Amino acid sequence: MLTMEKDLETRLANDHHQAIRLWLRMLTCTNRITSKIRSRLRENFKTTLPRFDLLAQLERHPEGLKMSELSKRMMVTTGNITGITDQLEAEGLVRREVDKSDRRSFVVKLTPEGQRLFGEMAAVHEGWVIELFEGLSSEEKETLYALLGKLKQHLNEKEAR
Structure with missing residues (x-):
């Protein structure tokens, strides 16, 4: 007999509102994907998701942040x-520089070694994400992406009010 892993959805009853069921389903999927990514980053690169995320932010902003x-x-x-x-x-992956526009603060930038290592990690990370979404067809991924975009737009509009 298969046992289901306990997750946020296990507390639902049939009479819960559809929006609650959907929210918990999204949260469960997000948590499971994040957990898998965290584990793989730790196993394969001896790093954490926050460290990966910080390097990703810096990679998108070569001028530093x-x-x-x-x-x-x-x-x-x-x-x-x-x-x-x-x-x-300390690992030589980033460096701090005095901000030219505000000498009281620092700008953080990737070093060449940080760029190299992040490039390697990002390529592998992309493969993991692709693998984790293999259970959906290309059309299903497009539909889900569009629907989540619609939800995001609605939330942005509510926040702007």
Whole structure:
């Protein structure tokens, strides 16, 4: 007999509103995918998802980002960003430079070694994500993407009011 892994949906009853069921299904899928990615990053690269995310932010911004901007983008405290940056700097993956426009703050940039390592990790990460979504056809992925885009637009509009 197969046993289902306990997840957020196990607390649902048939009389729960459709929106609650959908929200918990999305949350369960997100948590399961995130857990798998975290585990694979740890096993394959001896790193964490927050470290990967910080490197990804810097890769998108070769001019560098202030610590406060990294904090906003990653939705964590500046203290968390400082800790992660300290580790990555000690490993030679990022460097801090004094911000030319505000000498009281620093801009964090990838080093050449950070660029190389992140490029390697990002390619493997992309493969993992593709693999995790293999259970859906191309058409189903497009439909899901469009529907989630519609939900995102609705949420953005509600927030703007």
